[in-house]
Amino acid sequence: MAIKKKLAKKMVKKPIKTAVKKSAAKTKVAAKKTIKKVASKKTAAKKVIQKPENTQKTLETSLIELIKITSAVLPDDVQKVILEALHREEKNTTAEYAMNIIKANIELAKKKSQPLCQDTGTVLFYIGHPAGFDQNKFTSLIHKAVVKSTELGFLRQNSVDSLTGENSGMNVGPGHPSIHYHQHNKKTVEVKLMLKGGGCENVGAQYSLPETRLDAGRDLNGVRKVILDAVHKAQGKGCGPGVLGICIGGDRGAGYNESKEQLLRRLDDTNEILELADLEKEIVETSNKLGIGPMGFGGKTTLLGCKIGVLNRLPASFFVSISYMCWAFRRQGIELGEKNQIKKWLY
Ligand code: SF4
Numbered sequence: 001m002a003i004k005k006k007l008a009k010k011m012v013k014k015p016i017k018t019a020v021k022k023s024a025a026k027t028k029v030a031a032k033k034t035i036k037k038v039a040s041k042k043t044a045a046k047k048v049i050q051k052p053e054n055t056q057k058t059l060e061t062s063l064i065e066l067i068k069i070t071s072a073v074l075p076d077d078v079q080k081v082i083l084e085a086l087h088r089e090e091k092n093t094t095a096e097y098a099m100n101i102i103k104a105n106i107e108l109a110k111k112k113s114q115p116l117c118q119d120t121g122t123v124l125f126y127i128g129h130p131a132g133f134d135q136n137k138f139t140s141l142i143h144k145a146v147v148k149s150t151e152l153g154f155l156r157q158n159s160v161d162s163l164t165g166e167n168s169g170m171n172v173g174p175g176h177p178s179i180h181y182h183q184h185n186k187k188t189v190e191v192k193l194m195l196k197g198g199g200c201e202n203v204g205a206q207y208s209l210p211e212t213r214l215d216a217g218r219d220l221n222g223v224r225k226v227i228l229d230a231v232h233k234a235q236g237k238g239c240g241p242g243v244l245g246i247c248i249g250g251d252r253g254a255g256y257n258e259s260k261e262q263l264l265r266r267l268d269d270t271n272e273i274l275e276l277a278d279l280e281k282e283i284v285e286t287s288n289k290l291g292i293g294p295m296g297f298g299g300k301t302t303l304l305g306c307k308i309g310v311l312n313r314l315p316a317s318f319f320v321s322i323s324y325m326c327w328a329f330r331r332q333g334i335e336l337g338e339k340n341q342i343k344k345w346l347y
Contacts, residue, residue, distance in 0.1 A: 054339075055339050055340045056141060056340070058339055058340040058341055059141055059336070059340035060141055060144055060145050060148070062191075062334060062336060062340055062341060062342045063141065063142060063145035063191070064145050064148055064149050064152070064154070065334075065342060066191060066193055066332060066333075066334050066342070067123075067145060067146070067149040067154050067155060067193065068113065068149065068152075068154045069332055069345075070193045070194075070195060070330050070331065070332040071115045071116065071120070071149075071154050071155060071195060071330060072109050072110060072112075072113050072114055072115060072116060072154075073109070073110050073116075073332075074106055074110075074116065074328070074329060074330065075329075075331060075332060075347035076347065077266045077267040077268050077347065078243075078267060078304070078329045078331075079106065080267075080268070081267055081304045081305060082099070082102060082103065082106070082241075082304065082327060083103070085099060085241060085294075085300075085301040085304060086099040086100065086102075086103055088300050088301060089293075089294075089299050089300055089301060090299075090300075093298075093299060094293075094297040094298065094299070095293045095294050095297055095298055095299025095300065095301065096299075098293075098294035098295050098297050098299075099294055099301070102294070102327050105117075114153075115153075115154065115155070115156065116328045116330060117197060117326075117328040117330075118156055119156070119158070119197045119198055119199065119328075120155045120156045120158035120171065120195060121158070121195045121196045121197040121198060121201070121330075122176065122177075122178055122195070122196045122198075122201065123146060123155065123159075123171060123176065123177035123178065123193070123195060124177065124178045124180070124193065124194040124195075124196060124260065125142055125177055125178070125179045125180065125191065125192070125193055126180045126182070126191075126192040126193075126194075126261065126264060126333075127179065127180070127181050127182070127189065127190070127191055127192075128182050128183075128184040128186070128189065128190040128192075129181065129182070129183060129184065129189045129190075130183070130184065130185075130186060130187050130188070130189070131183060133181075133183070133189065135181050139179055142177060142179060143172050143177075146170070146171050146172055146177055147170045147171070147172055149171075150169070150170055150171045155171055155195075157169040157170070157171060158171060159171045159172070159173055159176045161173065180257070180261075188335050188336060188337075188343070189335070189336045190333060190334070190335050190336075190346065191333060191334050191336065192264055192331065192332070192333035192346065193331065193332055193333065194260070194263060194264065194330065194331040195328075195330040195331075196260070196263075196323075196325060197238075197239065197325075197326050197328060199237065199238045199239050199326060200238035200239060200242055200324045200325055200326035201238075201323075201324075202237075202238060203230070203233070203234040203237055203238035203324045204256070204259075204321075204322055204323045204324050205226075205230045205233070205321075205322045206252060206255065206256065206319055206320070206321045206322065207226040207229075207230075207319065207320045207322075208317065208318065208319055209222050209223070209226070209318040209319075209320060210222065210318075211225070211226055211229075214226060214229055216229075218318045220275060220279060222318075223246075223248055223279070223320050224279060224282070224283065226320050226322075227244065227246060227283055227306075227320065227322060228283065228286060228287065230244075230322045230324075231244070231283075231287045231290065231292070231302060231303065232290065232292075234292075234324065235292055235296045236292050236293065236294070236295050236296020236297070236302070237296065238324050238326055239295065239326035239327055239328065240292065240293075240294060240295060240296065240301075240302060240303075240326070240327065241293075241294050241301045241302055241303055241304045241327055242303065242304060242324050242325050242326050242327060242329070243263060243267065243303065243304050243305040243306065243307070243324075243325045243329055244283065244303065244305070244306040244307070244322060244323070244324055244325075245259040245260055245261070245262035245263040245307050245309075245322075245323040245324075245325065246259055246262060246306065246307065246308040246309065246320065246321065246322055246323075247259040247262065247308075247309050247310070247311060247319075247320070247321045248308065248309070248310045248311070248319075248320055249310055249311040249312055249313035249318070249319065250311035250312070250313060250319060250321070251313075251314075251317070251319070252319060252321070254311055255311065255319045255320075255321030256321045256323065258309050258311055258321070259309070259321040259322060259323040260323045261309070262307035262308065262309045262323075263307065263323065263325050263329075263331065264331065264333075265307045266347065267304065267305045267307075271307070271308065273310070276308045276309075276310065279306075279308060280305075280306045280307060280308050281306075283303070283306040284303045284304075284305060284306050287302045287303040287306075288300055288301060288302050288303060290302055294327075304327070304329075331347065332345065332346070332347055333345070333346030333347055334346060
């Protein structure tokens with residue numbers, strides 16, 4: 001009887017132990033699964049956290065690539081007019097020789113991926129962006145990209161403190177690079193870059209009409225007279241042949257800004273305002289008859305293009321602002337993709 005009782009006890013205990021063991025094993029598996037889930041959630045979270053850094057890194061890379069290409073390769077529209085000018089010049093003249101040197105310079109810089117000119121010039125950025133864009137963050141990334149590009153030799157160390165003349169060697173300081181933001185209706189971000197040489201910046205000019213010395217009144221004929229006066233005064237200085245960016249109107253500051261933005265237009269476009277389209281054409285044709293020629297050596301090519309914009313003005317003022325761009329017309333642009341990669345080149 002005692003033996004039967006013992007056996008019965010064992011039979012009752014055994015299934016309970018097995019059940020407990022099984023459920024413990026199940027709990028462990030479940031726990032492991034939960035840990036795995038938590039771990040994979042953590043990894044996913046890490047990935048999400050890393051994403052902005054990655055896209056920032058990509059943006060820095062895209063900006064450096066933009067700077068490198070802008071510095072070394074002239075856009076197609078500019079190359080085209082330079083080649084046309086070369087073919088226009090008479091054979092065995094100093095003008096043809098100068099144009100051939102310019103052509104060789106362009107080809108060499110492109111082949112070696114090296115700066116077209118030792119004069120980096122002012123680094124001008126123009127950013128078109130949708131609403132809700134963080135300009136401060138973008139500015140600090142531009143600064144980083146400019147410093148890195150300078151270290152890599154894509155930009156010469158070219159920006160100095162105006163009072164001490166000290167060169168930080170970074171190309172970054174108050175007002176440099178010069179960054180301009182415009183909100184647009186597109187969903188994408190566009191970054192345009194222009195490197196504007198010091199020599200050509202020096203021959204820029206601003207006129208206040210009427211200008212009695214030139215008998216230039218407050219009309220398009222007056223505008224025409226002062227533009228041609230600026231071309232004549234430059235006499236090829238500022239590394240001609242070049243392109244003019246003009247603004248009629250605005251205040252002094254806005255006028256100069258707009259005249260530079262006109263240089264962002266493709267050279268083969270046509271002004272939407274008929275009178276200005278005619279004036280642009282006439283300025284180039286008349287300038288090229290002045291005989292100033294490339295670098296002022298004489299010849300048929302003094303100007304490669306002229307782009308004119310217009311801003312409202314005060315009744316009391318009539319400014320004509322003229323920005324001159326040398327033959328080393330370095331401008332490019334990119335459209336950024338969703339991850340800040342270069343989606344499209346704009347010129
Ligand atoms: S003006 Fe233009 S071509 Fe002349 S040195 Fe400066 S960047 Fe070079």
